[in-house]
Amino acid sequence: xxxxxxxxxxxxxxxxxxxxxxxxxxxxxxxxxxxxxxxxxxxxxxxxxxxxxxxxxxxxxxxxxxxxxxxxxxxxxxxxxxxxxxxxxxxxxxxxxxxxxxxxxxxxxxxxxxxxxxxxxxxxxxxxxxxxxxxxxxxxxxxxxxxxxxxxxxxxxxxxxxxxxxxxxxxxxxxxxxxxxxxxxxxxxxxxxxxxxxxxxxxxxxxxxxxxxxxxxxxxxxxxxxxxxxxxxxxxxxxxxxxxxxxxxxxxxxxxxxxxxxxxxxxxxxxxxxx
Amino acid sequence: xxxxxxxxxxxxxxxxxxxxxxxxxxxxxxxxxxxxxxxxxxxxxxxxxxxxxxxxxxxxxxxxxxxxxxxxxxxxxxxxxxxxxxxxxxxxxxxxxxxxxxxxxxxxxxxxxxxxxxxxxxxxxxxxxxxxxxxxxxxxxxxxxxxxxxxxxxxxxxxxxxxxxxxxxxxxxxxxxxxxxxxxxxxxxxxxxxxxxxxxxxxxxxxxxxxxxxxxxxxxxxxxxxxxxxxxxxxxxxxxxxxxxxxxxxxxxxxxxxxxxxxxxxxxxxxxxxxxxxxxxxxxxxxxxxxxxxxxxxxxxxxxxxxxxxxxxxxxxxxxxxxxxxxxxxxxxxxxxxxxxxxxxxxxxxxxxxxxxxxxxxxxxxxxxxxxxxxxx
Numbered sequence: 001x002x003x004x005x006x007x008x009x010x011x012x013x014x015x016x017x018x019x020x021x022x023x024x025x026x027x028x029x030x031x032x033x034x035x036x037x038x039x040x041x042x043x044x045x046x047x048x049x050x051x052x053x054x055x056x057x058x059x060x061x062x063x064x065x066x067x068x069x070x071x072x073x074x075x076x077x078x079x080x081x082x083x084x085x086x087x088x089x090x091x092x093x094x095x096x097x098x099x100x101x102x103x104x105x106x107x108x109x110x111x112x113x114x115x116x117x118x119x120x121x122x123x124x125x126x127x128x129x130x131x132x133x134x135x136x137x138x139x140x141x142x143x144x145x146x147x148x149x150x151x152x153x154x155x156x157x158x159x160x161x162x163x164x165x166x167x168x169x170x171x172x173x174x175x176x177x178x179x180x181x182x183x184x185x186x187x188x189x190x191x192x193x194x195x196x197x198x199x200x201x202x203x204x205x206x207x208x209x210x211x212x213x214x215x216x217x218x219x220x221x222x223x224x225x226x227x228x229x230x231x232x233x234x235x236x237x238x239x240x241x242x243x244x245x246x247x248x249x250x251x252x253x254x255x256x257x258x259x260x261x262x263x264x265x266x267x268x269x270x271x272x273x274x275x
Numbered sequence: 276x277x278x279x280x281x282x283x284x285x286x287x288x289x290x291x292x293x294x295x296x297x298x299x300x301x302x303x304x305x306x307x308x309x310x311x312x313x314x315x316x317x318x319x320x321x322x323x324x325x326x327x328x329x330x331x332x333x334x335x336x337x338x339x340x341x342x343x344x345x346x347x348x349x350x351x352x353x354x355x356x357x358x359x360x361x362x363x364x365x366x367x368x369x370x371x372x373x374x375x376x377x378x379x380x381x382x383x384x385x386x387x388x389x390x391x392x393x394x395x396x397x398x399x400x401x402x403x404x405x406x407x408x409x410x411x412x413x414x415x416x417x418x419x420x421x422x423x424x425x426x427x428x429x430x431x432x433x434x435x436x437x438x439x440x441x442x443x444x445x446x447x448x449x450x451x452x453x454x455x456x457x458x459x460x461x462x463x464x465x466x467x468x469x470x471x472x473x474x475x476x477x478x479x480x481x482x483x484x485x486x487x488x489x490x491x492x493x494x495x496x497x498x499x500x501x502x503x504x505x506x507x508x509x510x511x512x513x514x515x516x517x518x519x520x521x522x523x524x525x526x527x528x529x530x531x532x533x534x535x536x537x538x539x540x541x542x543x544x545x546x547x548x549x550x551x552x553x554x555x556x557x558x559x560x561x562x563x564x565x566x567x568x569x570x571x572x573x574x575x576x577x578x579x580x581x582x583x584x585x586x587x588x589x590x591x592x593x594x595x596x597x598x599x600x601x602x603x604x605x606x607x608x609x610x611x612x613x614x615x616x617x618x619x620x621x622x623x624x625x626x627x628x629x630x631x632x633x634x635x636x637x638x639x640x641x642x643x644x645x646x647x648x649x650x651x652x
Binding site: 163165166168169170171172173174175179183184187188 | 325326327346347348349352353354356358360361362363364373374377378421425
């Protein structure tokens with residue numbers, strides 16, 4: 001046997017195992033969402049349901065205001081994405097193309113905020129949002145997330161790959177900073193902008209802790225909060241419904257990732273961060 | 276006036292002085308070449324004129340206006356970059372007309388200028404392509420087209436041909452001169468290639484380590500270099516420079532002496548220098564194989580074959596020089612006799628490395644004579 005081929009085979013087997021391990025929870029959720037509760041308790045690990053049923057999904061769509069919840073999630077995720085992306089582009093552009101005093105210190109401070117854990121900012125943010133009277137309000141969830149240092153970092157990295165002379169040409173044509181940003185810079189880093197937005201969107205879509213603090217009434221709930229309703233502290237009495245909600249929650253981020261994976265992977269490899 | 280005047284221009288990055296006390300005037304409609312080795316400050320100078328680098332101190336006037344604080348976009352300049360700096364996401368047409376659109380020119384005018392540029396640079400077929408679908412030569416022409424549609428008073432070129440192969444470069448040089456003749460912009464052109472400098476320039480400004488070494492016509496830079504650096508930088512193979520001593524009517528090459536003609540004796544006397552560098556270009560070296568009156572005796576060290584001609588390395592009492600000949604090259608070890616044409620020699624002060632000047636009766640700017648002169652008796 002060819003030793004090179006042997007090694008390749010070894011790697012492939014290893015990768016296959018890793019893929020299966022990562023897919024296992026998803027397969028588990030999908031298959032159990034099509035089982036009745038009774039079936040699920042008896043055959044929780046079998047992939048193919050014995051008596052497939054849509055009961056759980058029917059429950060979700062009839063007994064839960066699923067559309068409203070999805071809409072809430074969508075409003076939050078898309079607002080956060082829009083704002084974070086816009087502020088990231090503007091801030092990154094300022095760091096790349098303007099010369100001003102204290103630029104590197106400012107950038108350093110900004111980037112260091114990436115390393116502040118959420119639990120540290122959670123309480124101050126909660127108190128601020130409360131004092132604005134935005135508890136149990138979607139705006140209260142959105143407000144502290146309008147800008148993001150990770151986004152500035154990622155977009156700045158990709159703006160830095162644009163040759164300086166291209167920006168200089170635009171400047172020599174007397175093109176304003178904004179016009180240069182709109183006509184030259186943004187089109188050139190479109191892949192990075194798309195992937196950064198998608199990451200923002202998916203993160204926001206899946207977010208649990210912050211919305212659970214701010215949102216109280218069921219009509220304001222997002223998908224992860226709705227999911228929580230079916231997983232009680234005792235271990236879950238309606239866990240097949242929870243699996244159905246999980247599957248529905250996953251659909252949007254998974255689709256987005258599948259459609260745009262080319263951009264996402266290229267942005268992370270280009271920034272030197274492993275995805 | 277569309278001239279450019281640099282007055283006592285300094286540029287430094289921190290403690291690193293890149294351009295030192297530069298004084299230079301580029302006349303309206305002139306093609307001035309900034310020539311020099313890498314790191315000599317030529318590109319920095321061009322970028323200061325373009326408004327892409329701040330001037331540390333000194334004054335820069337463009338068309339009678341002090342422009343130190345004027346933004347690049349308001350200086351009425353266009354520039355061709357070494358890497359062309361085309362917008363990768365735009366078509367050739369959009370690249371060329373970007374500036375005109377920013378300046379809100381009427382559509383018909385944009386169309387007209389685009390057509391002119393397309394015709395002049397043979398780009399008509401390529402209008403809808405993106406830069407990545409063009410060859411190097413085509414990209415260079417698009418960059419040039421973008422610079423000329425603006426019809427600005429000043430056209431700055433930063434090594435615009437250095438990414439082209441030799442054949443294309445020759446063609447592009449002619450094109451540049453043609454464009455200049457049509458639009459008559461004030462041209463500042465940076466290059467490290469002396470052939471480009473010679474063929475494109477009305478005048479050459481030679482820079483080294485942030486200083487201006489000589490500014491003159493290509494002929495004068497070649498025939499009457501103002502200092503050792505200029506003599507050695509211009510011409511290939513590079514000019515022979517050897518240390519000689521002067522005494523009365525003679526130049527001493529080691530122990531051998533060369534009798535100087537009257538004109539040079541006067542010139543040396545006026546310069547009050549004894550210790551000199553003697554310079555002669557390899558293509559002006561005449562070697563004789565039989566003893567000749569007044570000639571110095573030399574030994575051939577080795578020869579180099581360039582295909583169409585030979586390089587002869589010879590030694591006169593420790594002074595090594597190289598000469599060029601077309602055929603009948605002497606063989607290594609052979610004794611030859613060196614008698615320079617005194618119209619072709621250069622003498623420099625060894626202390627300052629500056630030329631001691633040239634006798635007035637010497638005509639040097641005659642390029643019609645054959646480039647290589649070798650005599651083999």
